[in-house]
């Protein structure tokens with residue numbers, strides 16, 4: 001008999017009922033150190049007092065009106081995002097995959113309005129993840145994501161990750177955009193080197209192609225900059241954001257330059273809940289905390305501590321791990337043992353991690369991880385590794 005919840009997930013037998021900072025408390029009262037953070041969502045940990053305040057205050061004032069009317073908190077969050085990024089304008093969604101939908105629509109509409117309606121193709125990378133909507137799975141292109149769901153949204157072309165020649169060869173007169181995660185998340189915490197992001201920017205400029213960054217996982221302070229592409233000193237034309245910007249409240253957005261957004265006019269796109277007062281109140285509180293040098297310095301400090309510890313962990317368990325990769329607090333342990341066994345051993349030692357592609361275990365802790373919790377995490381990961389070897 002089919003379960004009352006559609007069985008699309010492989011769930012661990014853990015039922016969390018409460019959270020405090022980087023800790024989750026299970027039904028029976030057991031405490032787990034959370035290095036998953038809802039898959040890079042709980043950017044400020046669980047039950048952060050400023051986020052709880054922002055949400056409860058807004059909940060007492062007004063939950064929902066509609067984009068039929070002005071939404072002051074949405075305006076505030078948009079202004080803040082524009083002030084802190086390359087972008088001139090923002091559209092609010094409820095999730096990463098909805099941001100992908102708009103990014104693709106925006107790129108196609110751009111060229112349509114410029115009198116180049118044949119420019120519809122999007123180049124994407126193997127191993128990428130852009131969500132589960134029709135545009136999202138077409139963009140990722142992997143059989144795992146698309147099998148059985150055809151016919152797929154046409155116009156997507158895939159090149160191997162890091163294959164510059166294949167990328168050049170894929171560009172045609174019909175290419176509208178390139179979509180890429182500056183750090184691949186689901187694909188196995190694979191950063192795109194800074195010089196490659198720069199090269200990609202140059203390539204797009206040379207061919208008049210829009211560059212879309214998917215920073216749904218790597219954005220909002222995760223890598224130690226507000227957005228990951230800032231490390232490379234370049235900017236996209238369009239950027240997808242979600243996960244960390246809501247700190248656990250479902251909100252996402254698409255950021256764009258004025259030019260890239262020029263095709264989007266009244267009536268061309270919309271969302272019932274996108275930019276609702278609750279989500280935007282929380283988003284403003286997240287930005288207040290994260291978008292400053294002192295906070296980002298802490299992220300980098302914690303990242304250095306964790307990374308150094310992980311290098312030691314890899315050295316002492318060469319039979320379990322191969323190496324550490326990633327950037328900031330978006331870290332991957334490349335495994336020799338099965339990554340799912342490492343995650344399971346973590347559960348047994350009350351530390352939560354996430355498997356990713358390429359046999360990697362992801363560590364995506366709250367950006368507010370304390371030095372003490374980072375040390376404790378390393379101890380528990382060491383115990384988990386010892387259990388496997």
Ligand SMILES: *Cc1c(COP(=O)(O)O)cnc(C)c1O
Pocket residue numbers: 094095096097098129130131132181185186214215216217218242243
């Ligand atoms: C999670 C993720 C998405 C999809 O976000 P949802 O909110 O699950 O729709 C898209 N792109 C990247 C890089 C992601 O990590």
